[in-house]
Amino acid sequence: MKDVNGLDIPTFDDVIAAQDRIRPYIHRTPILTSSFLNEMAGCEMFFKCENFQKAGAFKVRGATNAVFGLSDEMAARGVATHSSGNHALSLSYAAGRRGIPCHVVMPRAAPQAKKDAVRGYGGIITECEPSTTSREEVFARVEAETGADFVHPYNDPRVIAGQGTCSLEFMEQMEEHGAPVEMMVAPIGGGGMISGTCLTLSHIAPKVQIIAAEPEQADDAARSFRAGHIIADDAPVTVADGLKVPLKERTWHFVSNHVTDILTASEQEIIDAMRLTWARMKIVMEPSCAVPLAVILRNRDVFAGKRVGVVVTGGNVDLDKLPWMQG
C-alpha cells in the first residue's frame, strides 16, 4: 500500500500477497478462444472466463482478499456491504469460507432471486428503502451495531489488489498460448476490475494497452476520462446492469494514470455480442461482460491484427429473461 495524495493505493506487492491469500478459495479460470469470433473481429482474442469463477464473477477475488486479510479480531465482527449484485454474492461467499458473518444492505424491492442468491451464500440481509438516504442510514446502523468491516465493491485498496490477481493469472496462463497479448479489454463500471488490471499490467507488462469498455448509455467513465475528472451519472439505464455505478477516487487514480482509452457500444451491439458469445463460445455471460466484444466489433481498426485479452467478468444472469427475447 502506498499513500498518493492522502489515498491508500494498492501496489503490486499487494497483488502478489492477494494471490497467495485467495488461492485456496477461488478457481483458476480457463482462457477460451474462438476462431469464428477472431475472424469476425479481425484480431486474436483470449477470453479469461471469470464467469466460471466462484460465486459466478471476478468480484470474489477482491472480496476474498478483503475477508482473509482481516485480523482474527476484526474478522469476528464480520463484514458488511451495500450491493445487490455480484459483490454481495462474492462477499457472502468469502465470509462463509472464513466462517464469519456478512451483512448486506439491500433495497426491500430488490428481486427475490437476488435476495435468495445472497442468502444461498450465507449473507444476512437487512432491507432498506430504495433511496440513497435510507441505504446510508440503514447501513450506518448495521455497521454500528455489528462492528462489521465495510468492504466497498470497488473503492477499496484490498478489493482492487484482489481484482489485480485476474490479469496476473491471465499473463501466467498466456505462456501456454505463444506470444503475450498486446491489448487487454475489460468492462468498466465502478472501475474495480480495470484498476486491478492497470495495477498488475503497469508493473509486469507496461506495454500492454488497457482498453475499458462501457455502454454508450452509461458512459460516465468515458466522459470522465476525456474531461480529466470524475463525472457521476444519476441512474443510467442500460442492459449491462453491472456497469451503472460511477468511478470513485481510488479507481479514478488507476483509470486516469494507466488506461489507454475508454470505448463504448450501443445497447443493441451489447445484446448482439452477448448472444454471439453464448452461441459460438457456449458460455453463459452477463450483458456487462459482452461490452468488450461489442466494443471490439465496433472498433475493428483499433484492434486489427492484435492479440487481445478479454476479461469475461461474470455469468450471473436471469435465465428466464434473456435480453434477445424481450421487446
Added chain:
Amino acid sequence: MKDVNGLDIPTFDDVIAAQDRIRPYIHRTPILTSSFLNEMAGCEMFFKCENFQKAGAFKVRGATNAVFGLSDEMAARGVATHSSGNHALSLSYAAGRRGIPCHVVMPRAAPQAKKDAVRGYGGIITECEPSTTSREEVFARVEAETGADFVHPYNDPRVIAGQGTCSLEFMEQMEEHGAPVEMMVAPIGGGGMISGTCLTLSHIAPKVQIIAAEPEQADDAARSFRAGHIIADDAPVTVADGLKVPLKERTWHFVSNHVTDILTASEQEIIDAMRLTWARMKIVMEPSCAVPLAVILRNRDVFAGKRVGVVVTGGNVDLDKLPWMQG
C-alpha cells in the same frame, strides 16, 4: 484395428494415432468443477467441456480422425454423411480444414438454422424427403456421383477411435486434479462417445466404471443392455434430440463388453439438470449433455462419495427456444 467376428474394431493404438492426427485441429477442452453441484449430488464431478470443442461438440474428434486419415487420393473425392446434427457440422468442419468437399444429405424440412450451420462450415447439402427410403436413395446417388467416403456418425472404427481421444485427454488432465476418477458418465445415443470411452479406459484405467446415461423416453440402449442384444426404437420423442439414434454393431461391441450400467432420467429431470448447469456452471450445453447430471442426481446412491468424470458432449442449442421456457 482388429477383427472381431468379422467386424473392424478399433484398438487403443488407433486412439493414440487419432490423438496425434487431430491435435492441430481441435481444442484441448477444459475440465470444470462446481462445488455447488458436488454438494447437491453427493459426489465429486469433473466436467469435460466438449461443448467448447470446435464445431461445438465432441463429434469433431471422430470426424477429424476420419477425414485426416484418408489417403490424398481418397480425400480428393471428399466425404459424405447423412445427419442433421453435430456430426454433419463436425464433418463439414474437418473437411474444410483439409480443403476437401463434404456432402451432407438432410431432409428438406430440416430447420433452416441447421442447414445454415452446416453451410457455415462449408458443407454441401443435398436434400431428401423425410423418409428412410428417400434418405438412402439420395445418399446412394450422392455417393455414386462423387465417390465420397461415407463417414457414419458413430458406427465407424475411425470415428470411435477419434471419440476415444476425449477420455485419453481427460485422464491426462486429471493429473492436475489430484486422484483420478473412479467412474465416468457420458450420454448414450448411437454409442460413439461411450464406445470411445470404453476403448480408452478399458486400456489405461480398467477399474473405472463406465456409466451410460440415457433419456427414459429413448431408452433403447438400456433395454438392449439388459436384453443382451440391440433393440432399436422407431422415432423416440425426447428433448435430448442428440440421443434418439439406435446402437449399431460396432458400438454394441463396446457397450456389451465394457459398460458397467446404463441409467435413465425423465424429461423433466433432464431439463432441470440442463438449467442447473447453465445457472451454476455458466456453460451453454445441449439437452443431451444434461442427461448424465440428471442421472447422477436421480441415483445419488450409485455415485455417493465417488470421483466422477462427466462428458459434456456439445453446446449447439437454439438460444431462442430453451426447454424451460416452453409449455
